[in-house]
Structure formats: C-alpha cells, structure tokens
Amino acid sequence: MRVPLSWLRDFAPFEDDAAALAATLDDLGLVVEGIEQVGEGLADVVVARVTTVAAIEGADRIRRVVVDAGRGPVEVVCGAGNFGEGDLVPLAPVGAVLPGGFAIGRRKMKGVVSDGMLCSGRELRLSEDHDGILVLNDVAGARPGQGLVEVLGIEPDVVFDLAVEANRPDAWCMAGVARDLAARLGLPFAVPATDALVAAVAGAATTGGLAPPTGPEAGLLASVRVTDTELCPRFTARVLTGVTVTDSPAWLARRLTLAGMRPINNVVDASNYVMLELGQPTHPYDLDRLAGPGLLVRRAEPGEAVTTLDGVVRALGRPGPGLDDTGQDCLICDAEGTPVGIGGVMGGASSEIGPATTRVLLEAAYFVPMAIARTAKRLHLRTEASARFERGCDPEGIDRAAERFCELVALTGGEHLTLAPGVLDVAAAVPRPLSVTVRPARLNALLGTAFTSGEIAGLLGPLGMTATATGGPDDPVAVVVPTFRPDIRPDPMGQADLAEEVARTYGYARLPRRTPAWPQPGRLTPRQRARRRAKEVLCGLGATEAWTTAFLSEADQLAAGASPPFIEVTNPLVEAERFLRSSLVPGLLGALRYNAERRQGDLRLFEVGAVFARAEVPPAEGPPAETTERLGAAFAGPGDDAWSAVAAWRTVAEALGLDGWVLEQGPHHGRAGRVLHPYRSGTLLAPPVREGGARVTLGVVGELAPDLVEAAGLVASDGRPRRIGWLDLDLDALLDPATARRRPAEAAPVSRFPSSDIDLAFVVPEEVPAGAVEATLADAAGDLLESVRLFDVYRGAQLAEPGRSLAYRLRFVAHDRTLTDDEVGEARRACIAAVEARHRAVLR
Amino acid sequence: MSGPTDVAACVEEARRAIAAAGSTEELRRVTAEVSGKRSPLAEMSRELGALEPEARRQRGQHLQAARAVVEGLLEERAAALRFEERSRELAASRLDLTEFLPGSPAARAARGHLHLVSQTRDELEDVFVGMGFEVAEGPEIETDWYNFGALNIPPAHPARGMWDTFYLDLGEPETTLLRTHTSPVQIHLMERAVLDGALPIHAVMPGRCYRRDTPDARHLPVFHQVEGLVVDRGITFADLAGTIEVFTAAYFGPDIHARLRPAYFPFTEPSAEFEITCTLCRGTGCRTCSQTGWIELGGCGMVDPAVFAAVGVDAESWTGFAFGFGIDRCAQMRHQIADLRALVENDIRFLRQF
Numbered sequence A: 001m002r003v004p005l006s007w008l009r010d011f012a013p014f015e016d017d018a019a020a021l022a023a024t025l026d027d028l029g030l031v032v033e034g035i036e037q038v039g040e041g042l043a044d045v046v047v048a049r050v051t052t053v054a055a056i057e058g059a060d061r062i063r064r065v066v067v068d069a070g071r072g073p074v075e076v077v078c079g080a081g082n083f084g085e086g087d088l089v090p091l092a093p094v095g096a097v098l099p100g101g102f103a104i105g106r107r108k109m110k111g112v113v114s115d116g117m118l119c120s121g122r123e124l125r126l127s128e129d130h131d132g133i134l135v136l137n138d139v140a141g142a143r144p145g146q147g148l149v150e151v152l153g154i155e156p157d158v159v160f161d162l163a164v165e166a167n168r169p170d171a172w173c174m175a176g177v178a179r180d181l182a183a184r185l186g187l188p189f190a191v192p193a194t195d196a197l198v199a200a201v202a203g204a205a206t207t208g209g210l211a212p213p214t215g216p217e218a219g220l221l222a223s224v225r226v227t228d229t230e231l232c233p234r235f236t237a238r239v240l241t242g243v244t245v246t247d248s249p250a251w252l253a254r255r256l257t258l259a260g261m262r263p264i265n266n267v268v269d270a271s272n273y274v275m276l277e278l279g280q281p282t283h284p285y286d287l288d289r290l291a292g293p294g295l296l297v298r299r300a301e302p303g304e305a306v307t308t309l310d311g312v313v314r315a316l317g318r319p320g321p322g323l324d325d326t327g328q329d330c331l332i333c334d335a336e337g338t339p340v341g342i343g344g345v346m347g348g349a350s351s352e353i354g355p356a357t358t359r360v361l362l363e364a365a366y367f368v369p370m371a372i373a374r375t376a377k378r379l380h381l382r383t384e385a386s387a388r389f390e391r392g393c394d395p396e397g398i399d400r401a402a403e404r405f406c407e408l409v410a411l412t413g414g415e416h417l418t419l420a421p422g423v424l425d426v427a428a429a430v431p432r433p434l435s436v437t438v439r440p441a442r443l444n445a446l447l448g449t450a451f452t453s454g455e456i457a458g459l460l461g462p463l464g465m466t467a468t469a470t471g472g473p474d475d476p477v478a479v480v481v482p483t484f485r486p487d488i489r490p491d492p493m494g495q496a497d498l499a500e501e502v503a504r505t506y507g508y509a510r511l512p513r514r515t516p517a518w519p520q521p522g523r524l525t526p527r528q529r530a531r532r533r534a535k536e537v538l539c540g541l542g543a544t545e546a547w548t549t550a551f552l553s554e555a556d557q558l559a560a561g562a563s564p565p566f567i568e569v570t571n572p573l574v575e576a577e578r579f580l581r582s583s584l585v586p587g588l589l590g591a592l593r594y595n596a597e598r599r600q601g602d603l604r605l606f607e608v609g610a611v612f613a614r615a616e617v618p619p620a621e622g623p624p625a626e627t628t629e630r631l632g633a634a635f636a637g638p639g640d641d642a643w644s645a646v647a648a649w650r651t652v653a654e655a656l657g658l659d660g661w662v663l664e665q666g667p668h669h670g671r672a673g674r675v676l677h678p679y680r681s682g683t684l685l686a687p688p689v690r691e692g693g694a695r696v697t698l699g700v701v702g703e704l705a706p707d708l709v710e711a712a713g714l715v716a717s718d719g720r721p722r723r724i725g726w727l728d729l730d731l732d733a734l735l736d737p738a739t740a741r742r743r744p745a746e747a748a749p750v751s752r753f754p755s756s757d758i759d760l761a762f763v764v765p766e767e768v769p770a771g772a773v774e775a776t777l778a779d780a781a782g783d784l785l786e787s788v789r790l791f792d793v794y795r796g797a798q799l800a801e802p803g804r805s806l807a808y809r810l811r812f813v814a815h816d817r818t819l820t821d822d823e824v825g826e827a828r829r830a831c832i833a834a835v836e837a838r839h840r841a842v843l844r
Numbered sequence B: 001m002s003g004p005t006d007v008a009a010c011v012e013e014a015r016r017a018i019a020a021a022g023s024t025e026e027l028r029r030v031t032a033e034v035s036g037k038r039s040p041l042a043e044m045s046r047e048l049g050a051l052e053p054e055a056r057r058q059r060g061q062h063l064q065a066a067r068a069v070v071e072g073l074l075e076e077r078a079a080a081l082r083f084e085e086r087s088r089e090l091a092a093s094r095l096d097l098t099e100f101l102p103g104s105p106a107a108r109a110a111r112g113h114l115h116l117v118s119q120t121r122d123e124l125e126d127v128f129v130g131m132g133f134e135v136a137e138g139p140e141i142e143t144d145w146y147n148f149g150a151l152n153i154p155p156a157h158p159a160r161g162m163w164d165t166f167y168l169d170l171g172e173p174e175t176t177l178l179r180t181h182t183s184p185v186q187i188h189l190m191e192r193a194v195l196d197g198a199l200p201i202h203a204v205m206p207g208r209c210y211r212r213d214t215p216d217a218r219h220l221p222v223f224h225q226v227e228g229l230v231v232d233r234g235i236t237f238a239d240l241a242g243t244i245e246v247f248t249a250a251y252f253g254p255d256i257h258a259r260l261r262p263a264y265f266p267f268t269e270p271s272a273e274f275e276i277t278c279t280l281c282r283g284t285g286c287r288t289c290s291q292t293g294w295i296e297l298g299g300c301g302m303v304d305p306a307v308f309a310a311v312g313v314d315a316e317s318w319t320g321f322a323f324g325f326g327i328d329r330c331a332q333m334r335h336q337i338a339d340l341r342a343l344v345e346n347d348i349r350f351l352r353q354f
C-alpha cells in the first residue's frame, strides 16, 4: 500500500523526518518496503510553449519540435503526437535530472540535435499517464518559463510503500496507519471533517460543501432488496441527483495518483478516495441505468453467468477447491434481478458511471469476509474491494464512508447536486464490538513484563479500544474492542491478541530479553548421530553429497524400477515434476549426467533423502503414504565399479558397528533388474530382530544396470555404458539398533597370548559364494577362532577342479594359554571337513 | 725392530685407509685391515710377549692407545658413511608432490564434501543442542490437520494463501499435502508429549519443506527450514527474544544482533518477524539490506492459545514460544550465494567449495 506522508498528516501532526517515521512504522509491524521522495527532481522542469512542429526526414515516429520556455527557442526531438503548435508542455532542459535519477543530456537523433525532453505525466511521476506529453493548457496561470512545481502547486512529499499483514484490515487505509502511528508517538488522532480537510489541503478553494438533503426521499427514487443476509448482512444505498460528472479536484486526483490509483472522474475518484482513506469500499451506480430502478442482492444460482467490468464472463454458484467453499456467491442485481456485479468483488459494465450520469446510487455494504474470500479465490478475481472485504471491513464504518463520499462528490458535482433524504438500509446481524478481559498477570506472563492495569489501559486506548482499569494494578482491565479490529478474538485467545497490541504500542524493542535455561540437556538422537557418521564415512571415501529433486516424471520413475501407481502431485509446477520420487537413482544419475556434460563426470556422489510410495495397507491415522529415508551413493570415479560400492558398504557397516549382516547375491530380474546389474549386485540383510523372525533388508549394493546408465547418457569413450557402483540403504532400518543389529556394548577382552594362523585354499564351484565358505569356516573353527579373512582369489587353468581357488587366513587364539599345534591342527581338520562337505569344495 | 714410531706409522696408515673408505662396504674391509686379527697393530700385540717386562708394559700402553684411536676413527667414519648413504637413498626416493595424478589409486581417497545445506543444518543443530535443545524430525507428507488445522489455519482461513501448497492424490482432494513448513512437527511433538505426560519440550526441528513457488534466485519449491519450540512453565516473550539473540550471535558471530518486529502468523500470538544485522555490511547499510542494515531471517512468537487448545496443552499452566527460519537462506547469507538454484544444480565445482 502506497501511503503519502501528507495524507497521514490529515489525522495527526506527524513530524517531517521520513526515516524516523519509517522506522516507527516498521516497529509497529507496518513494514516499510520502500520510501519514495516525490516532487523532487522537478525543480528544473519548466513550462514551454510549442512554436513549431516539423517532420524529420526518414523518421515517422519522432518529430522536431521547437519550444519557447521564455529564453529563446529550444529545439527538441519528441516521439509523442498528442500536442500541436501553441500548446503548453513541460520541458526538461539539458542538465535537468528527472525523478528516479534520469539525467537529460544533449542528444542527436536522425541528424537533429535535441536540447532537452518534453515529458509525460509518468516521466515526471505526476500520474500514470504515458500516452503522450503532459499538456498544461488548462492549468490556470501557466506561462512559458515558469517552474512546473510552482504552476502545479506540487509540494514535495514522501510516499511509504507499506506491507500490511493479512490480519490487519483496519491498517489497510490512511486513517488506520495514522491511528497506529499516532498511538505509538503519543499524538492525538482524529478523522477530519470534510470541510476542514478541504480547507487544509486546498486552502481557500473550498465550496460550500454538501447541502442538507432535500427533494424526494431516496426510497422514492430507488429500491433496495436483500434476499441473502447471510452473505450480505448489511447493505446501504444513498442517492445523489443532479450530479455533474467531471474531473476531481486537483488535490484529490493527486492523492489518488500518489497512492497508486488512476483518477477517472469525480464520482469514481470519490469512491476510491474513501476506500483509501477509511478502508471501506463503496460502489457508485448510474441510477438511470439500473432497471427498477434499484438493486436486488441475492445468492447466485448454480451455474449462473455474469459479465464483470473487465469483460470476462464468469460462472458462479458452484463450489471450488479449498476454503470449505460451498459455491455461494453474492450477486448484486438490478431491481429486476439482472446481475450488475459480484457483491464485494467487482461491478459490471452496464451501470458504470459515465459522462452522462446525473443520478448516482452509492452502495456501501458489509459482506461476510469468508464468502468474499471463497468467491475471489474461485474466480481468481482479487480486486481492491475483495481484498479488503475478505479481510473484514468495519461494519460500523459504512455510514461515515458513504457520507464522506457524498461530501467529496459535492466538491465538484455541480450546483444542482442534491442528496436525497434518507438511506436505503437493510441490516441483519453484523459483528458487534467485542468485550475482552485482560488480566495483567496473564499478559505479563506472556510478555515477561510487569505492566499494571493502568499501563495496559493506557497502551490500548489510543488504538481505539475502550480500556478501563477500575481496580488495583493487578486487577483485570475491561476492554471493548471496536469493530474495525476483527483480528482480536474472544477470550481466551483475545488476551494473547491484546498482549500483542500492548507490546506493539509499547515497542517490541523495549520489551525485556532473557536467556532461558532448563535442566534438560540438549542432544542429538542416536539415529541422528548415526546418520551424520554414515555421511561422514561417505565423504571420507571421496563421495560428495548432492541434493536432487523430489519431483520426477513418470518415465523417470519407471526407469528407476519403481512400481506404479506413484504418489501424484495434483498441482505440479511443471508436467515433468508430477510424481514424488520413489528412488534416489534418477536424481543422482541426473546429477552425474549434469557434471559429465561439463566434463567432470568422474565423480562419487551420494544423497540422503526421503523417497515415497503409496501405503499398501493404509494406516489407521495419517496419510496413506510410506516415506523412507534412504542413502544412495553412486560411484562413478576412475576405476569405480561394484567393488567401490562394496568397499563403501563395509566401511559404513564398520563405522556404525553393524554385526551379523550378510550380502546375498542372486540375479536381479524384473523391476529390480532394470536398475541393478543382474550379476553384480546383492541385497544387504541384517539378522532377524527376534528369534525366528524375518531378516531385515538394509539395502542393495553393486552396480547399476548398463541399460539404465546408457539411457542416462553416461558412456565411456568407447561408447559402452560406464560401470557405476551403487549403494542404496534404507536408513530407517540401518540407523535403528532395533532393526540393524550392532556389536554388543560389552568390551571383549583382548588375549595376552600369541595367536596362530593357518591358511586354507579351496577350489570352490563358482555358484558357491565366498561368503558362504567364510561362514562355514567361522562356524567350524570353534571358539578359538579370532578372525577369518579371504586373502586370495585365483581363477585359471592350473586348477585341477572346476571353480576358483579361495584362500582364507584363519587366526586362532586362546585367552588363557598359548595354543598347541595339536589344538590348531584339530581346528584345521574340522574346517577342511566342513567346507568340503558343505560346498563341494576341494582343498588345494 | 720397532718402537713408538712404527706404532705411530701404523696409526697414520690406518687413518689414511679409513678416510679413503668411500662406502660402508669398503669400510668393513678397511676395518679388517687396520684393526682385525691380521692387522699390524694385532701383530705387534702378539709380539709383546717377547719383550722385557718394562719394555712390554710401555709398548703395551702405546699399542692400546693406538688401537683406541683407530677404533674411534672407524666409528666416526662409519657414522659419516651411514649418513651419506641414507642421504643418497632419500634423495633417490624424491617425489615431486605436484606430480599428483588425480586418477591414481591414492587420489581415490580424496575427501568428498557434505552438501552446503547439510553442513549448515549440522552447524545450526549443534548451536541449538549447545543451548539445550533436542533435535526432532517429522514426516514430509502431512495431512491438512497437521500442516494447517492444528496450527490455527482452518480450511476456511484466508491466510492459507500465505502458503502455496502442493497437494497429493491421496485421500480426499486437498487433504494430503507436502508440508509447507516444519511447524507440523511442533504439533506431533506436543501431541506426543501430552499423551506421554512428557512436557516440557525444548526442541528444534530441521527438515525439508515444499512450496509451490517457481524457482528463482531467492526461492526454491523444495527448501529447508529449522523450527524451534519451547513449551515450559514460565516461558515468556523475553525468553524468545533472548534465545533468538543468543542463537544469532552463536551462528553468525558476536557482532550480529537480532531484532524483533510485529508480524502475523496464525499459530503464534504475539508474533514477530526477526531480523539480524546485515551480514554483508555489518549494519552500515548496503544494497542487499536496502540500506537498512538489517535482513529478515524468520518468524517467531508465543504459541497461540488456539494451537495449545488443538493439541490439548493447558495454556494456563504452560506457555511456549516457537520460531522458524530457512536453512538454505542462512547458507545463502553466510556464503553470499547470489542464486539459490546453485544448491540444487549439484555442479561439483560448486559443491566442493564447502
């Protein structure tokens, strides 16, 4: 909202220091997003008379113009064609600096030298008009050579650009801003009467004001009927006759311009002025274009179509999404029921005020905020009026606003202007002032302050509240909240709302500060610590963490082996981001490709994040979705392959102290086979949580399927898909000691006696996993075994049997003695026998 | 045949031979020559027996002294040769450490980098843990109730427009969504604490959030927030302001301060926006802070009585405050990242800077 400082001064004697006022506004929660100095930068602009207008050879969009600004002819080049010889125009001579810092220099266009610039209203920041040069013929007393500032009577001003919070409709007007500001600064606040206002801003140029109502009663000139007082609990109309539609007074037009609205005519401008000043939208109709004549306010029929002022045909009366919309729209119709506008949102073209209008019916009403919010949201139609009504206008401010309108129109409405006696008024239940009791103890407990009841009343009073502290300093304060503050709720919430008002008026910066302390320690959970450790381990292995999108296309999801139906975003930003990811693969492959395209594809990347799937069994409560936190790591560095992923997994498992996990390999076919290399991938399993239970899947490890890698464009220089090691862990399972078994907490004593090693090499058929042989060895070696480790794998023609040779080193130790050769020999024999028996293996 | 002179000559001869030995190997040979069993001095010792007792004693002393000198020379020379040889070995094993081959096996151990957002989140968590907060997490898919309703934003609340929401095709239309802020975790925490009788709560809640914003330099549709919630006896707005101030100085540095100004959030009352000293100009005013010296960081306030009512916390016995701000934005401010989109591009040249 654009707020001119000069306008605020109507209500309270504010000082000149714009920066200080801006700081105070900020501190009140009326955030200043910009401060514009207006009327500055016009000092060099002078009035000039056009003496010659001539075409320029070879240019049809610019003309050579000679003007006289009192000191001889000045030649300029101008692109506008809305003026001719003899007209008075503003000239910015060479050296002038226009508002916004635009410096005028000598320029040459099409061989013609331009010694200045003729300016539009917008270039001078005087209006929004940019259709042509500002023509000054009608400005009284304008003569060539005069300063523009002097001729137009422009006072330098400051315009604050304020962001007003959604819960403060009262502050969304000049009076409301001034009220808050005056309360803080301890200045008297009052809304001036119209004649005093005009006297202050326009000096002696005041008219006699609005004559007392006379002539036929309003009720004889028009009718008003409201059939749905649930949507529109109060509707008033006043009738003005003998109206001359013309331009607004200059000061009024200028204020609208400064506030960012375009002046149109004295009737529309008066309506807009009242809205900006008091926050109450009103709507003037040409009474002679309303059938009846009069208005009918009713609920729209389902599917009813209305053409709004912007020429758009809109279908009404049917519910839309959100806001508990029931599809109830308030229609303003003429007395015969033909729609002329959408109540509180937008008028229609048929009854617009035009130059020929002589009789005006002014609507000033209270619409139920929620109803306006629903209609505006569904129709995507947010207007100055709807934005105010949906936040809540003051039901008790309607009459004052309508009266102000009439008084403002009377300034220029002509000598025949007459206000018809009486008000057409349909009133049902509108919000009433609210009583809230503030207990000082409760308020101080919220704010950490020590305000007395008297201080509280003193801080609330200037905001327009009636706050009465009757008893002692700790006794309750009875507060009556005016209807222009719909943000204040009844008790018990109301006390918190009023605590904020007290704090705001007092100043947040002045409130005490204290560093709280409590006996409970702060800490990370075991899971959070384990997650950090896993990520650190991957960094230690040269992998860098990526953050990829959670939104994927269906094709990406299918390529990643996920099973449809996927969770769908009903309102995605773009079609390619319609589904929630069910895997980290597409994101990390995309990140690898992004880097490969920049010749930096030799990378290890990992990501930790949520993946989503529809719940197979919907939970009793909460969304029917399963969210899993996963860690995905892609090993695409030089020489990386499945081994890199396996090594990484073993490091992670070691770092987390995992115990008893196994890697099980079997060809991955079907969906999984699209993602994982069928013969170079395996599943990681933790032992069952409970005896006899199922094993817990921790994730997968291995290599990505070549087809998937190739489709992602990650190919080696020979054109073949690159080998990319892949580790994908379910952190929900992995990080939880209840699902992924950890080494026991108790320390195992270290033996003081020497250990003995034996090496055993077996020829083992290819289909027997080395891990199975290792497990057999560990099992058969007995209690004396300290460790078993695969140290050599050999494949070649020298083997007597089919398969490959696996060489293990077993280390034995006892805690109470040095082992004898016999003891070790016995263990060795047991190991050999077990492996040969279980795995069709032969000792080499 | 021989007196002190021939002993001295022997020593001189030995000194020359020892000095001439150019390697440990050579010195071993020389050692045998000058002090071995067949060395002249050894010969002379053996001949002592043939002498008169007095002469034998004298000559014996001479020989002993001579042998001590030779041994000393040998030791000295051996040490010198060892040093020379080690030096040569070291020189021969010289590496040019700038010949580092990034693709070599050793290079594979090069350290990776945590994402800047992770690092920022970890650091923020650490600051708050140090201040006595626990760290809590919650789901990213939420129901309307947790994301809005319980936070005093009923379906028919115009303030819903403050959050552009991604809705999911789960359940009734517009009932399931991607959380637009971390605030629903507050609701989960309070519900659980009320159920378990486990109040008070002192927790921060970091996590990923979603808003239907078209990505630009300052907005990402997927972003990270950290939320704070304290529900305890005797908690006031003063504690909130103090907490924000302590956190700001701890994370951004001692010369960065916080200030609060009134704002509107449906789930807090009184509410405030908190600004911190501009980290770029340190408060003197620059383009980033629009010459104000302050930049907006987040929102905060006292937990609204309506929120307490929704989760069943007795607002007469307990008071609380909540705050929230963007993790990505903290990173952006601290590292002066012009465009937030760099955070999701995953360009390794960006990631490895942190």
Ligand SMILES: [Zn+2]
Pocket: B278, B279, B280, B281, B282, B283, B284, B285, B286, B287, B288, B289, B290, B291, B293, B294
């Ligand atoms: Zn700055």
